[in-house]
């Protein structure tokens with residue numbers, strides 16, 4: 001028997017990285033998984049693997065920069081499965097734009113993709129969970145939602161906002177829906193590779209107790225904890241999963 005038998009879980013940004021690792025774990029634990037992202041080939045590959053291993057999943061293509069994002073994911077999930085028990089707002093982008101030169105549009109695009117889209121999707125999903133009498137929402141922020149040492153201006157701002165959004169949502173949606181967040185440290189994914197990989201992150205690795213990068217499955221296992229009643233007395237919290245970084 002799986003920990004998520006019969007549950008329907010939307011995991012945004014699950015065509016890659018920690019979202020994909022969470023999709024695999026949730027499916028293994030019995031959830032029907034909704035995989036989302038923009039890249040159809042990667043989305044299909046995730047769904048195919050889940051199905052090949054005996055699980056159940058669909059994919060929904062939706063761009064978090066688009067105002068139709070939340071409606072698209074909501075409609076296709078409800079059409080396929082008729083309900084929603086778990087939402088993990090994980091889709092995100094890392095902009096390298098610097099304070100001195102970032103444009104208003106670049107800044108607002110980052111905020112929209114990393115935070116606003118999560119709010120809009122949660123707003124659609126929450127009434128379904130409220131009607132059922134329970135639900136779990138997990139927001140993926142970052143260690144740079146705590147401190148600005150390693151981030152760029154829009155990314156740092158968006159992840160601090162994700163921390164605030166998590167606390168505000170927990171307050172409004174309790175006690176029916178548990179809302180918590182994860183603040184990953186440096187995790188070995190495509191996003192990390194896109195900005196220079198392990199070498200660039202050496203200062204962060206040096207300040208972590210474990211002196212290494214994290215793996216995507218080390219985020220997935222925490223997401224599983226937050227998606228079940230194993231975490232029933234945890235609400236509005238941001239769990240730092242960063243190998244013990246000294247910030």
Ligand SMILES: NC(=O)c1ccc[n+]([C@@H]2O[C@H](COP(=O)([O-])OP(=O)(O)OC[C@H]3O[C@@H](n4cnc5c(N)ncnc54)[C@H](OP(=O)(O)O)[C@@H]3O)[C@@H](O)[C@H]2O)c1
Pocket residue numbers: 012013014015016017018019036037038039040042062063064065090091092093094113140141142143183184185186187188189190191192
């Ligand atoms: N890796 C780290 O060290 C680290 C640390 C702290 C926090 N985080 C956060 O963790 C989350 C997952 O990142 P990751 O490291 O696993 O990165 P990743 O492997 O690059 O995955 C990012 C996921 O987000 C999706 N995505 C990106 N932009 C999107 C958009 N505009 N619309 C819809 N989906 C979009 C991507 O799907 P498509 O490409 O298919 O659109 C992909 O599935 C992000 O929120 C990130 O900020 C990462």
